[in-house]
Amino acid sequence: MTCGVINLQNKGTIYRVSGPVVTATNIDAKMNELVRVGKEGLFGEVIEIDYDKTIIQVYEDTSLLKPGDEVTTTGMPLSVDLGPGLLGSIYDGVQRPLPKLSQLMGEFIKRGAESPGIDREKKWEFFPLKKKGDKVNFGEAIGYVNENEHTKHFIMSPPNISGEIVEILEKGSYSVEEVLCKLDNGALIKMYQRWPVKVPRPFKDKMIPNVPLVTGKRIIDVLFPLAKGGTAAIPGPFGSGKTVTQQQLAKWSDTKVVVYIGCGERGNEMIDVLTEFPKLVDPVTGGPLMDRTVLIANTSNMPVAAREASIYTGITIAEYYRDMGYDVSLMADSTSRWAEAMREISSRLEEMPGEEGYPAYLSSRLSSFYERAGIVLTLGGKIGSVTVIGAVSPPGGDFSEPVVQNTLRITKTFWALDSNLSQKRHFPSINWLESYSLYYDSLKEWFESKVSIDWDRTRSEAMEILQKEAELQEIVQLVGADALPPDQQFLLEVARMLREIFLQQDSYHEVDEFHSLKRQFSLLNAIIRFSRLGNNAIENGIEIDKILKLESRAEISKVRYRKDFENKIGSINETMSKEFKVLLGEE
Amino acid sequence: MVKEYKTITSVTGPLIFLENTENIGYGEYVNINLSDGSLKRGQVLDTSGKRVVVQVFEGTRNIDKNAYVKFSGDVLKIPVSYDMLGRVFSGSGDPLDGGPKVIPEARLDINGLPINPYKRAPPHEFIQTGVSAIDGMNSLIRGQKLPIFSGSGLPHNQLALQIARQATVLDCTESFAVIFVAMGITEEEAKYFISDFEKTGALERGIVFLNLASDPSIERLIVPRIALTTAEFFAFNYDMHMLVIMTDMTNYCEALREIGSAREEVPGRRGYPGYMYTDLASIYERAGRIEGKNGSVTQVPILTMPGDDITHPIPDLSGYITEGQIIVSRDLQRKGIYPPIDVLPSLSRLMSKGIGKDRTREDHKSVSDQLYAAYAEGKDLRGIVSIVGKESLSKSDKLFLDFADDFEKRFVTQNSTENRGIADTLDIGWEILSKLPEDKLLRVSDELIGKYMRRFNNAPDKADQI
Ligand SMILES: Nc1ncnc2c1ncn2[C@@H]1O[C@H](COP(=O)(O)OP(=O)(O)O)[C@@H](O)[C@H]1O
């Protein structure tokens, strides 16, 4: 795609206005074409053509639009600008930079403003990687600019352009509109390209995800890990921790680029990210966190029709950085708001409703979105990935509803948030019995070779204890804990340690909020060692109370907050060995 | 440009339908002159070359095909002025107190405009309400939207008034005003609010908008918007801190449902319109602070949960939009506890931004987390005790069980006139925690225990209870 297939503009008139849906007549428009509506030229998209009527969803407030007003086609589908300057930006759902909008119209968003996604004037220092006579393949880099201190932004030929270079500019400072490179077939390459958001960007091959996305969150990395290029769903009722989890992943995930989409959620949550991230350090590069982040905000009070656009805008930007050979993670909070927007528009179109009033195409839209995740061999011959993490907000917290169910059919990691846990302030309130990761088997080897050969064994033991705890809890409810035999009572205590020390993690504590994989493993290993040694002691007739009073047990519970974690955990393990020897009378 | 028609073809529920109109704008504001000389107002919901649909705020009673419908060519705008302080208005913004009409400083669109998220300023100022269950556990922050989820017959109004009376920002003398919005509440309830406002002098720095149970239901769809437009005017033109109390949002949602069913829309969950989330967001998101402006809009909406069911669409969708919720519980009310706030399902999402060192006190977050965890544990144990009896509990479990009672009776309970400072609130928290075994207090550091809790450890009743 180069900039603009020239098409005769075609004008028609409004016939009907109903909320965000406008019907036009006497217009010759294509499905999904972008149109301008009314005197102010509001952006809209063609979503249905019915005999002489063309139905448009309008991305801005439609108040006072009226029958007879003009509608003009643009000849283009909804597209985004892809080029240097995306990183660190905050956009609305159709990629208008929010800071530019506030310069144009103040603190409130009025409609009808136009502002390109990337700055047309700003100059970037271009470093060519090719020379005259070289061949350029589809999607291959011809050069790069330093988008910021830590990110080389490769200037790639668009996916449908290739040829031999007849002219290429030298190293120098250029704006994105300047032609950097001419090919023998007349094609031109600029520093930016436009891409229609609903069309996935092509690649050569999709690969099997087998490297974990490291998040620093113990329950995620150890119990329910996500792979780079994988997909995850976080469903949960309100207040259960969807947003905090997504923001934490945006902070700590080890990817080069993060795309964060606030879809139909709170304005204050976007400003949280925007004020915090510039002050935080990117765990991968050491630069400011905002330098790797792109924010898309279509808050709940912004136009409903742009919910869907925000999702597609985000995923397209993610794919673009993937094409440079980078790992990208994308968080969408919340996909339910997108689904509800689909439902609202569909009901205005008087389509036949499916389950809970959602349109029949809900499932296919969701799956084609998550399908855009993946680890791929790019057209340009690099390996890049897009990992997608979607929050889901089920009505009444009921996971049997259509959006959760359709999402779970596609995503491979399921972090089930549980309001019973969040009400006890057990965070992250991911339920360890319901959640799962279908990636674990293909990641196991990685963990065993990179972190510890005992990774899988230790993890399984922990899982088993947690499962047994749930069974025993049912008995305790009936007969009380005192009626259980000592080994089972001890298991309950170990399970409690796992829950309170290992699974809980304080997102507001500077040390606890991120644990490296090594730390995660050592902490888990210490608890499991305590469990094994304790069981042995009980078999040898030692009383539970004595085991529970051990110094090493008390120390495990606070070590996760310590900056000198590594030293401390070593000494705890030593103390533990000694203490048990003493208990058993071996020393 | 005003256009006038006498082409009503049908009237159903709160809607009228007209034909043969020309180019009427979506959302236009409408005046309807009835044949008996009276006047009603409305708004365009759907417009096409063939047909226009208008929702009538005052209800359609007495409208016939002879009524004249005047389309204003503009959206509904209300006059606003500084002189509105101290006044009482109807749900459509007309004076009810016998005073003069508002001489407008400006006329503003009641739908407002979305704040550019980039220009929002993060809320961080702790508002002390003097209520421990709120201040200690679910702090209210300036610019927050923090609703009260209650049930019919529970003392949510009393609580809201206590908040309105006592709310202060520590070390701050900026001007502050309350806007009270009634939607479909009884005259008696409204009187209760107004007389309290008058008694305490709050009305002088307050504004009241009243749509009572006997008033037209569709008017409930505009009254919160009128009130919030007024609040924004004061906040962002006069740098004032506005607290907007809106009761009862449940009646608002019922009016929304009424319109939906009159339009024969495909209903969403339990008959409420599929767009209710979006609609409620257009109200709740009008809280906040703006970069470069001094004022703020804080919302405390009140809603009664039908059947005390928090999964009902009204509390559910509200909870998804607001920044937390304060839950008023029937169980606690039955136990005679005031305020009957159940802190476990309650939440203030902005709390962590407004508390701690230099804001409230360094130990605030830790005590609160620990109180949560311990109270949750104690409540779980109550369940077990009801089956297996107290005897089968371990020593430490018995302490947690007693803690749950202490928490409700000492920490949550206070008089409706008691204005408890934040330091007292936190100290009571430490005092009741001091009766628990220290090694079970994983949420508080040894350092804080030493500084704030040990002094209570000598309490005489501790050891011998075991
Ligand atoms: N990991 C966490 N650590 C500490 N507190 C958390 C965590 N997750 C959630 N919370 C608390 O729960 C509240 C609600 O979380 P949030 O992510 O906004 O919920 P949701 O998006 O599911 O409605 C937050 O404001 C915060 O107080």
Ligand SMILES: [Mg+2]
């Ligand atoms: Mg959220």
